Amino acid sequence: MVWERWLEEDQPHEECGVFGIYYPGEDVARLSFFALYALQHRGQESAGIAVSDGKTAHIHKGMGLVAQVFTEENLHHLQGHLAIAHNRYSTTGSPTLRNAQPYLIETMLGPLGVAHNGNLVNAPLLRRDLLQRGVGLTSSSDSEIITLMLAGGVGDWITRIRTFMAQAVGAYSLTILTRSAVFGVRDPWGFRPLVIGRLNSEGWCIASESCALATIGAKFVREVEPGEIIRLDANGLHAETGAPPRKRALCTFEHIYFARPDSIFDGKVVHNVRQALGRQLAREAPADADIVIAVPDSGTPHAIGYAQESGLPFTEGLIKNRYIGRTFIQPSERLRREGVRLKYNPLPANLEGKRVVLVDDSIVRGTTSGPLIRLLREAGAVEVHVRVASPPITHSCFMGVDMARDQDLIAARLSVEEIRRHIGADTLAYISLEGMMKAIGADTGYCNACFTGDYPTGLDESFTKLEFEDAIV
Amino acid sequence: MVWERWLEEDQPHEECGVFGIYYPGEDVARLSFFALYALQHRGQESAGIAVSDGKTAHIHKGMGLVAQVFTEENLHHLQGHLAIAHNRYSTTGSPTLRNAQPYLIETMLGPLGVAHNGNLVNAPLLRRDLLQRGVGLTSSSDSEIITLMLAGGVGDWITRIRTFMAQAVGAYSLTILTRSAVFGVRDPWGFRPLVIGRLNSEGWCIASESCALATIGAKFVREVEPGEIIRLDANGLHAETGAPPRKRALCTFEHIYFARPDSIFDGKVVHNVRQALGRQLAREAPADADIVIAVPDSGTPHAIGYAQESGLPFTEGLIKNRYIGRTFIQPSERLRREGVRLKYNPLPANLEGKRVVLVDDSIVRGTTSGPLIRLLREAGAVEVHVRVASPPITHSCFMGVDMARDQDLIAARLSVEEIRRHIGADTLAYISLEGMMKAIGADTGYCNACFTGDYPTGLDESFTKLEFEDAIV
């Protein structure tokens, strides 16, 4: 067990970042590397890049951060002018190189590589279909399923992608590498983000988030539409509809927590949405207090918004260790009891005698909030008013976010008042669902299943996270 | 060359964090690990822990972050009840395991280990003395010099430490391990921080910064006085004067940039000093602007202070990639030209049409400021007013900070107005020396040599950083 993950358990986890590029005459593997670097926040477990030079495909992937996986030497072997790339945070399957992406195979139509962000709700069914067709599976990753479905299809790649989209239920933002084209595909609900960038007249790219475009000097063109297929090749960019439209169900949590604040999602800069959430929260749940502080770093934009709206001064009350990373060293029993101190330290001078509004972006398990509040009180805060910029999370996510199982979600078990008592806050308020949507600036079009239990895809397909592991590990 | 350091070149670099602990019945290596974890910001090049069980000493050190260097297995070999530990950022010498600390040897009085933060100005002289005595040196690290000077001394450890202090000129905050005691030593000028913590009736520790105490659950007792020797052993804590007092010369940059904001230095919480610097800066150099933003993350407290004093709203205008780490991948020529984007992205929505105050804690080489300002303008800022929370840096540091050589310091070559033009700011202002000291709350007692050229120790001893490397690499 990697103990350090205990520190992270009280946050939802994004699972993956994807990237694809077509750019003749450029070192596409190097550009892919820097794009992954910008998307590192979407997954730190493994990284991989697959390239094609129009004839042969090459791949390198490994466990760890992008900067650990790639060296000049292995990058040098990735020659070509089109590429896909992937950062993985495991949702399905245990951490192992076998589950690292992209997944790359040889097919009748040449090499085929897939990088996937999301989660197929009907993966067990699709897996069973493949096994029944006599196709074996080496891993528990959805991307292998998708790759093998495409390999076993008929017609050209676009046709096969359409066939896949007709069968797949769930979240998938894909980049696909073939011998001479890169494809970008977004599921008809649009759960996870996917954007298009332009490098020059011949160079195009596709990325999970627009922050990757800025990093490699690409111009943001637009977001890929739900249900859309994008093809990048010698003919430039080609877009077409891959699946009939479904009710849009963009993931609200990309706005609340996952996406990098400088990314654009659903036409809005994420940072602005977060400040708007904080302002809305201040309107809905004002507090009689002296200062506003954030749970750093993810709650900072929301707290700034709260401060702006409330007129209370924003300041820093908690310092986060910037070098928190995975360690295999177990804390002693005593250290574990006050484990939150390994990550956060309070600033007594800012807190002493103060009535504090503590703004958090979300509460998942509720295991961190209590210790944090105790920390603030020990540092002199006389009152702690917790304000949460998302509604209570009461249901697990099946579209690719590693949130927690229902029974581990504190708001699935306790009322707001019970949570308040549990974490020891003076007052506790969550933003309302309506308020949140208002701050986002949309009435509908988002998946709020984690707050409401209303799953856009339904839940007919039973989903068991590690099912495959029963057979091969 | 590790290219990623190019990104970091425009900041001064702290060199080391030290720790020492005496705590019978506890796993002192594990506590040392978590203390190093909290001090990681002071050095990321190598880490090491040496322990003694009262008879035998054991050591483990390695290149990289604390979490990379230590495993349960190697920690398990570090049995004992007293320990010292070290995080290194190289100032003297090239990066190699040979320079990793602590340095541990066998002597007539048993094992002797030294962990050092600082820089001995007269190291070449001390080195020559050792060589003339016929003592060979295996590394270019000051800690080997100190260890060998102590080993070659006469009398008990306290006497030897006094003898060393009488000869050494420069900055040294040390933790020393002997068979049955841990010592903490701070140079008579007090350049670098060093604090004392208490764990229980028998358990004591010494650390570079108080943030390490909080992390391992120790109570902050007080700072080690300049010139003081602290001994931790079976008799508890013993303190005595090791060298006659010198004019105090605490490093101002600990307040401005180095120390973790939650640490206490010279009796003040560093975060508060930073906010006060921002407020003083606002008083000295107001700006006719709409918003205040920081160069994240180090400039954030100063910017918040500036906003509070000026009444302008604080917001975020630049997003920093939180996963910036060393990479061996070189950016292509095109990416290099806009290299600042690999680290920072602007938030156009917050900047559009705005007159922006950009608060930075310091400007060293000035290579980042220009690109950042261009970034802000491209994102829509109509004016950019740069405010710097420290005076112009005109002189190199010889007390253990890797700032840059004189010729690389932009303020050593250009006037403020020339710098303003060079970086393309609408206005540029630095805090005054007097204003800075006022914000810190002290008239004297600090080393401001990097701003004034007035070196507290004088500069009689010629110092050449890599001199030793001429002989052995």
Next chain:
Amino acid sequence: MVWERWLEEDQPHEECGVFGIYYPGEDVARLSFFALYALQHRGQESAGIAVSDGKTAHIHKGMGLVAQVFTEENLHHLQGHLAIAHNRYSTTGSPTLRNAQPYLIETMLGPLGVAHNGNLVNAPLLRRDLLQRGVGLTSSSDSEIITLMLAGGVGDWITRIRTFMAQAVGAYSLTILTRSAVFGVRDPWGFRPLVIGRLNSEGWCIASESCALATIGAKFVREVEPGEIIRLDANGLHAETGAPPRKRALCTFEHIYFARPDSIFDGKVVHNVRQALGRQLAREAPADADIVIAVPDSGTPHAIGYAQESGLPFTEGLIKNRYIGRTFIQPSERLRREGVRLKYNPLPANLEGKRVVLVDDSIVRGTTSGPLIRLLREAGAVEVHVRVASPPITHSCFMGVDMARDQDLIAARLSVEEIRRHIGADTLAYISLEGMMKAIGADTGYCNACFTGDYPTGLDESFTKLEFEDAIV
């Protein structure tokens, strides 16, 4: 390029060792490890073990020697009571972990693993069939083809194996892991060896060579017959015919060079066959000489046989560096010229003034023989009579031996007399084909294609070693 392989280039290369075991109550992974250890001579590029506990399968594989790949920790994860294992020397495909074996997948019938020694002559055809069925391939290894063919078959495992055998042309000695049984399969020609061992009433195993049985304390039962399928499971050992008999074509080179001398192949101890080859060679090609020496170590048994028959004393004339291993260090031009000295040094005292018979097991490219003879002459040998215990090699092998391409085989280009002059021997003689078969004790039943060009399977299927690499690398 790994230069060290230059030293090995003048020998044929065996490609793989396989092992399978069913042994309830025993640590089958550990036994597999020691079996691989005994089979290490058959492949040093990668090693792997897959186990099943009757429900779940686990696998570990890695690049390098068995002792480098496995640790107590990774062995500990391989819990189960049935296992297969593999040592690989690459014939098809470049060295990469992706080609390491066993290959393990999930199928409708549960986990399926395959370890393969040999080479499928019609692999391109079989690969095409799979691709046309829409099954993608991730590697260039035959074992993936076999696994996917079995996965895509119908009926129970025995039926599927039969179906595979009906389609496959070439050399294959396989061990196969399913959820609750281990299978051993040998192609109908019997190219490569495969033997059965018994551990106790419940425990059985299958191995490439009998030396592995001795090492783990198993009793040699018999060789697997060409075309036979062996099943090991809870019902003990079950044997049946899997394919109609073909003309037996056992690989003569197993006797000459590949197999460990203490192994049994075709009912004969290999070491005895080698001595018999030496004796036959002495009868066919006596030499007027003083001493008999070997090209160590592989030529030693043949040389001892030659000495026994000729009555000349056997002694050592060349010392081989026992630590020859792969190195990435290139010799300088001067060292390269006398590269043979890095591997062999002469013993002048034994050679001085002597007429020497130098016995080698085979000559492939002929690049080593010349330098060796010069070495002997410089050390004082007055005459060097080369005797080779196999006939001239004139044709490449397509059944799994990495011999060299036709154009690199010296005997494909030059006559015996030309070779003699080329290598600078006083006389040169090869054993006759008939003499070789007489020494082996068989008239027919062996594949001598490398000497005759008469390929048992025909050569209708074009075979290109790295073909797949064109598509994915």
Next chain:
Amino acid sequence: MVWERWLEEDQPHEECGVFGIYYPGEDVARLSFFALYALQHRGQESAGIAVSDGKTAHIHKGMGLVAQVFTEENLHHLQGHLAIAHNRYSTTGSPTLRNAQPYLIETMLGPLGVAHNGNLVNAPLLRRDLLQRGVGLTSSSDSEIITLMLAGGVGDWITRIRTFMAQAVGAYSLTILTRSAVFGVRDPWGFRPLVIGRLNSEGWCIASESCALATIGAKFVREVEPGEIIRLDANGLHAETGAPPRKRALCTFEHIYFARPDSIFDGKVVHNVRQALGRQLAREAPADADIVIAVPDSGTPHAIGYAQESGLPFTEGLIKNRYIGRTFIQPSERLRREGVRLKYNPLPANLEGKRVVLVDDSIVRGTTSGPLIRLLREAGAVEVHVRVASPPITHSCFMGVDMARDQDLIAARLSVEEIRRHIGADTLAYISLEGMMKAIGADTGYCNACFTGDYPTGLDESFTKLEFEDAIV
């Protein structure tokens, strides 16, 4: 515990190989690499090379085989025209990089590096002297002691080496690197070998064994005399006496077991001495038998000599796994019982019904002999007559051979007849001390302390192998 060493425990262990070279215009690090490669049999625990370019010294060392420690990249950093190199097998101290050699320091006279083969009997005394002088020690290796003694001396290097030789008691064959010269030093007893080679008019080298000269194309010049100092520099080779002559005490075991058979020791080719030992053994202890076999590979020359003299045919009866290497995998209890099978397998066809003479070079603990004899009997041998080409080993070695402690030496506890019964041989005979010396061709001049207890240096200095480890690990 590395279990594999259990397999090696029944052999004495050589500790080190040293090399030194002066060769302007050549890549001396590369030549050192190949020299270490040839000396690999003298130590497999660690390897290192230190070079000087006349100004700066560089070093690289690491754990493992030479081919594992060095890469083109780290070799590339070792630029210069003079070098020393070292292979280590640990005798003093536990395996750790800290004890790897060469040991390199900076001194008043420039860089100083030492590579050492041997063992200083009075190391504890010398160590104490250093500690009393106030010089600390970082390791438990003798080479650090020697380096620090030279660094602390007075006068030029030759004078310091003489001073060292006047104080040191025990075995030392050294190569020493200074800024512009390489020295070779052999103790006045001449315990361990050391030879001189010539590369061209300017290029000279010094090596533990002549096999290294042949490998790098150097011409054997002569052996370094006991007590002699050799200096290689811009003036070519200079030789002088460093210490007054002592009674020569060359290590007999170099002839019996350690040296590579193609090396020259005391003017004789080692392989010839081994054959002569076998012949003498045959004369002293004939056997009524059918065949002669060796314990491979070290006993083979002795067995060939025995066969030649006795007229019995030499053949192979035991096959040794050529890939025996260190493994961390523990055999199960059952495998451990028959552990000898992991290393050796018998050849029943050669043994069946035969009366066998089994020739071994030596018996140390006697733990292997019994299992080997049982193996031979199970394989059909009707009689096993053990003949040992060295006398019974009754005393530990203090001159650098890791033999075993007295109590572990079987011949120190049991008579020859008791040993015969213990190992289950039909007859057992050792060569006589006189016969051994006769075969070597010398009356005196050798150290036979392990057979006689007559230590050439006396044993006044108490020697405790891991003493230093009590203080630092």
